[in-house]
Amino acid sequence: MRVAEAIAEAERRLAAAGIDAPRVDAELLVAHLLGASRTALYAEPEQEVDGLEPLLRRREEREPLAYVLGEWGFRRLVLKTDARALVPRPETEILVERALAILHGLERPRVLDVGVGSGAIALAIADEHPGARITGVDVSADALALARENVRRLGLDVELRQAGIAAAAEGWDLVVSNPPYVETLEGLQPELRREPSEALLGDGFHRDLAAAARTTWLALEVGNGQAPAVARDLAAAGYSEIRITLDLGGRERVVEGKQE
Numbered sequence: 001m002r003v004a005e006a007i008a009e010a011e012r013r014l015a016a017a018g019i020d021a022p023r024v025d026a027e028l029l030v031a032h033l034l035g036a037s038r039t040a041l042y043a044e045p046e047q048e049v050d051g052l053e054p055l056l057r058r059r060e061e062r063e064p065l066a067y068v069l070g071e072w073g074f075r076r077l078v079l080k081t082d083a084r085a086l087v088p089r090p091e092t093e094i095l096v097e098r099a100l101a102i103l104h105g106l107e108r109p110r111v112l113d114v115g116v117g118s119g120a121i122a123l124a125i126a127d128e129h130p131g132a133r134i135t136g137v138d139v140s141a142d143a144l145a146l147a148r149e150n151v152r153r154l155g156l157d158v159e160l161r162q163a164g165i166a167a168a169a170e171g172w173d174l175v176v177s178n179p180p181y182v183e184t185l186e187g188l189q190p191e192l193r194r195e196p197s198e199a200l201l202g203d204g205f206h207r208d209l210a211a212a213a214r215t216t217w218l219a220l221e222v223g224n225g226q227a228p229a230v231a232r233d234l235a236a237a238g239y240s241e242i243r244i245t246l247d248l249g250g251r252e253r254v255v256e257g258k259q260e
């Protein structure tokens with residue numbers, strides 16, 4: 001099948017499977033098979049596309065596109081992505097943005113990422129603040145294995161270990177976390193059920209982390225509507241300079257605070 005036909009066929013089947021932006025997914029699948037960018041696809045419309053069917057079938061079955069492609073962009077990095085860890089989300093890039101702003105001017109800050117997952121946040125900070133000494137912890141051995149592969153692939157310096165919230169009490173300049181904060185998967189996109197449930201479902205993690213952490217700064221990603229309560233939790237735990245930052249969709253996405 002040639003490029004234009006392959007895209008049209010994939011778009012038709014993905015639309016029938018209920019996927020939101022079937023054209024974009026179709027183009028990304030074909031581009032992946034050709035080792036090209038999406039924009040370069042139309043430069044050589046006569047090119048043959050091989051191997052589309054198995055990828056298309058996985059996506060039709062609502063496997064996240066990032067797992068089907070096996071890699072996903074996050075800030076300046078391309079991370080390996082599979083079912084061992086959450087797909088890095090664009091809104092989490094805002095958390096990294098805030099972490100970098102907090103770290104600005106600190107030469108060798110000690111940073112902890114709690115719930116490191118694929119390594120997205122820790123690796124992006126390592127990439128964009130090269131002096132930082134970064135540790136990532138997770139309770140999931142699977143997620144840590146994937147994060148280790150990403151550390152190796154990217155050649156960045158991040159220490160990884162299996163631990164939970166207690167690691168935040170060790171004393172840090174910044175503790176950053178995108179914790180599990182989804183209350184229920186009911187009514188949400190079917191793709192979410194393919195991601196590890198311990199990466200998504202959670203209640204009270206922000207409060208527990210704020211209470212346990214010994215850190216100058218704490219920066220947390222929050223779910224829709226959670227920011228005011230998390231800001232109150234930080235205030236109750238003794239944090240000051242509490243600030244809420246919006247994501248690109250205008251939703252309150254990051255809550256940060258400082259301990260004296």
Ligand SMILES: C[S@@+](CC[C@H](N)C(=O)[O-])C[C@H]1O[C@@H](n2cnc3c(N)ncnc32)[C@H](O)[C@@H]1O
Pocket residue numbers: 085086087088089092114115116117118119120121137138139140143163164165178179180181198199200
């Ligand atoms: C929402 S995912 C975030 C993954 C990654 N940081 C990102 O932003 O793409 C949350 C992560 O927290 C981990 N996790 C869940 N409970 C935890 C706990 N008590 N302590 C440490 N990590 C935990 C999960 O295994 C998962 O990898």
